[in-house]
Amino acid sequence: xxxxxxxxxxxxxxxxxxxxxxxxxxxxxxxxxxxxxxxxxxxxxxxxxxxxxxxxxxxxxxxxxxxxxxxxxxxxxxxxxxxxxxxxxxxxxxxxxxxxxxxxxxxxxxxxxxxxxxxxxxxxxxxxxxxxxxxxxxxxxxxxxxx
Numbered sequence: 001x002x003x004x005x006x007x008x009x010x011x012x013x014x015x016x017x018x019x020x021x022x023x024x025x026x027x028x029x030x031x032x033x034x035x036x037x038x039x040x041x042x043x044x045x046x047x048x049x050x051x052x053x054x055x056x057x058x059x060x061x062x063x064x065x066x067x068x069x070x071x072x073x074x075x076x077x078x079x080x081x082x083x084x085x086x087x088x089x090x091x092x093x094x095x096x097x098x099x100x101x102x103x104x105x106x107x108x109x110x111x112x113x114x115x116x117x118x119x120x121x122x123x124x125x126x127x128x129x130x131x132x133x134x135x136x137x138x139x140x141x142x143x144x145x146x147x
Contacts, residue, residue, distance in 0.1 A: 026121025065089035
């Protein structure tokens with residue numbers, strides 16, 4: 001039986017591929033199943049809605065620049081954790097960062113540093129590790145290697 005997808009990485013644009021690749025690498029290194037989708041909250045809201053309605057992912061990583069509504073839109077349509085990755089496309093990424101962290105009460109989005117999808121991948125793995133001792137062990141080994 002195939003491993004169910006634990007983390008869905010959703011980026012608003014294919015131009016974010018290099019940042020997506022960092023999240024993919026972190027999740028792959030930690031042995032966490034994942035998938036990647038390119039769906040804009042602005043240009044393809046219906047496609048995003050359909051994807052979320054059918055997704056069985058346990059955690060979402062949403063990568064977005066400029067107005068960066070993607071993480072908030074995902075959070076508004078799901079009860080699962082959402083980690084936002086602001087992209088440095090204008091204003092050194094500050095516009096994206098503020099769009100992600102300033103969510104209204106009741107619709108939280110976790111946020112990592114600008115362009116820091118590696119941390120988003122690690123954080124998603126830590127969330128998965130709450131119920132998966134093997135992932136927890138791999139995270140522990142990774143951290144020990146940093147010492």
